[in-house]
Amino acid sequence: MANRVVHGGNLAWAVRGFRLFTETPFSHLLWLLLWLVAAVAIHDGVLSPLVVGIGWLLAKTVPPRARRFLQGGLIAGGPITVVAIPMMLRQGLDPPAKALLLQDFRVNLAYLLAVVATICLLLYALAVARKDAVRSMVGRLGPGS
Amino acid sequence: MSHTKVTERPQRWPAFTSPIRSTALTARVGSLVGICFLVCLGTGLLSHYQYRPWSWLPEPASPVWLYRFTQGVHVATGMATIPLVLVKLWSVYPNLFRWPPMRSVKHALERLSIFVLVSTALIQLTTGFLNALNWYPWPWDFVSVHRFLGYVVVGSILLHVGVKLPDIVYGWQAKLPEADVLTEIPWSENPNAHSNACDVPPPATTALSRRGVLVAAGAGIGTVVLTSVGQTVTPLEPLGLLAIRQWTKGPQGVPVNKTAAQAAVVELAQSADWRLQVAGLQAYSLTLDDLEELPQVEADFPITCVEGWSAGAHWQGIPLLEVVRRAGGDASSRVRVVSLEPDGLYSTSVVEGPQVTAALLAVHLNGERLDVDHGYPLRLIAPNRAGVLNTKWLGRVEVN
Numbered sequence: 001m002a003n004r005v006v007h008g009g010n011l012a013w014a015v016r017g018f019r020l021f022t023e024t025p026f027s028h029l030l031w032l033l034l035w036l037v038a039a040v041a042i043h044d045g046v047l048s049p050l051v052v053g054i055g056w057l058l059a060k061t062v063p064p065r066a067r068r069f070l071q072g073g074l075i076a077g078g079p080i081t082v083v084a085i086p087m088m089l090r091q092g093l094d095p096p097a098k099a100l101l102l103q104d105f106r107v108n109l110a111y112l113l114a115v116v117a118t119i120c121l122l123l124y125a126l127a128v129a130r131k132d133a134v135r136s137m138v139g140r141l142g143p144g145s
Numbered sequence: 146m147s148h149t150k151v152t153e154r155p156q157r158w159p160a161f162t163s164p165i166r167s168t169a170l171t172a173r174v175g176s177l178v179g180i181c182f183l184v185c186l187g188t189g190l191l192s193h194y195q196y197r198p199w200s201w202l203p204e205p206a207s208p209v210w211l212y213r214f215t216q217g218v219h220v221a222t223g224m225a226t227i228p229l230v231l232v233k234l235w236s237v238y239p240n241l242f243r244w245p246p247m248r249s250v251k252h253a254l255e256r257l258s259i260f261v262l263v264s265t266a267l268i269q270l271t272t273g274f275l276n277a278l279n280w281y282p283w284p285w286d287f288v289s290v291h292r293f294l295g296y297v298v299v300g301s302i303l304l305h306v307g308v309k310l311p312d313i314v315y316g317w318q319a320k321l322p323e324a325d326v327l328t329e330i331p332w333s334e335n336p337n338a339h340s341n342a343c344d345v346p347p348p349a350t351t352a353l354s355r356r357g358v359l360v361a362a363g364a365g366i367g368t369v370v371l372t373s374v375g376q377t378v379t380p381l382e383p384l385g386l387l388a389i390r391q392w393t394k395g396p397q398g399v400p401v402n403k404t405a406a407q408a409a410v411v412e413l414a415q416s417a418d419w420r421l422q423v424a425g426l427q428a429y430s431l432t433l434d435d436l437e438e439l440p441q442v443e444a445d446f447p448i449t450c451v452e453g454w455s456a457g458a459h460w461q462g463i464p465l466l467e468v469v470r471r472a473g474g475d476a477s478s479r480v481r482v483v484s485l486e487p488d489g490l491y492s493t494s495v496v497e498g499p500q501v502t503a504a505l506l507a508v509h510l511n512g513e514r515l516d517v518d519h520g521y522p523l524r525l526i527a528p529n530r531a532g533v534l535n536t537k538w539l540g541r542v543e544v545n
Contacts, residue, residue, distance in 0.1 A: 043267060073361075099400035
């Protein structure tokens, strides 16, 4: 089964990869190769270390209970930010008739991240309140209960 | 339980200890990524077929919303896959630091295939997204490279699935909180990986759990989808904080992909000398007044762009078949429409099969005379047809 899947993958590579090479000008292929290498270099050399570094910093500085919600907020906010940044860079550059990127995506991103932050804060407050309630109940019942 | 000796590696080397990463987490996210790419390939091929259909299997005219649906799914899925891939790559980042980098020729080839998979997936998603933004900071032809890379990405995924099948099976069979800890050291050499310790559970996560990662990422990706699909899903338009296009803000309530100024047809389209030349067994020409006197019909056809936006619209115009019949053709004719646009990749298009009967040569849009940016004086509009193939600023119709 696994071998068939591998052979299927190799076949798709071989046929379409070959056509990509035969139907694209050589100079464009070089640019494409540069982009492919750059994509991996930027991801593995910049973005991922940045994410790992932020995680390490949070682990060193933020207590676990609060960190849980901070991590959740950052993970939820990440996809929104990744998609919004290119929109911010291109907004307002095209003719209005195209109705393309007419919004202020900086403001929209701020709105969405504010919503994510508010939800995380509320969930954190709820977790703290619940823990306090459990602690006070245990306190009322006494240590032997 | 015995373990093989940890392979010697450089003294200063990254060590990943977070118990969040796990093969179980990767298997779940990776499976979603694979499904998303398959959906994108399928819908992408359907879109490609719009531009180059086989003559014996022309595009259907019904349902009128078919291309609107498939291309909307294509772009929305592609956008959602961008962060999904980043989460997947985060979950396996420690694998990049396995030592030694290459154990054998087979291992080297496997790592090379992963490089091809990661690089093509990232470029495919990035350039696809930038295409939706009309942003082309590369020299190559987007359409052909996007199509070929689609096969390469899916081929690489199949290859990757084949190689990693045992891990995927383990990952799906294991419960998320109890599965292994994925680090830079392979299972077989890592007594702390817990996958091979059977009854020894992994250390508890101190903050966010593995399930929490999935929930948070799902919430973020869900927000992206919910706030962007309003560009094609009409009821969600008010939520479109990340909508690339806002169809309500286009002229006559419909966005345009290429303006009359960009096509250099502003004067030609509004010239008093404009005529529609019809070529066929009985060639003739029509003035604007002639067009107004021809029987007109109304129809609701969405206009759908390959970039993922679409808008429902009410059209009024002359049935294409009426013009074709006057030239000596019939419903089986192959019709080529030609724009006044002096240059442009889509200045002509071919209508054949069921669309010949269903298409209109539109003169009105949403109750008003066509705006020049929408193709005044005359444009083609057909159901289930890519937007750029609904040729604008028509000057000639050829009936074969």
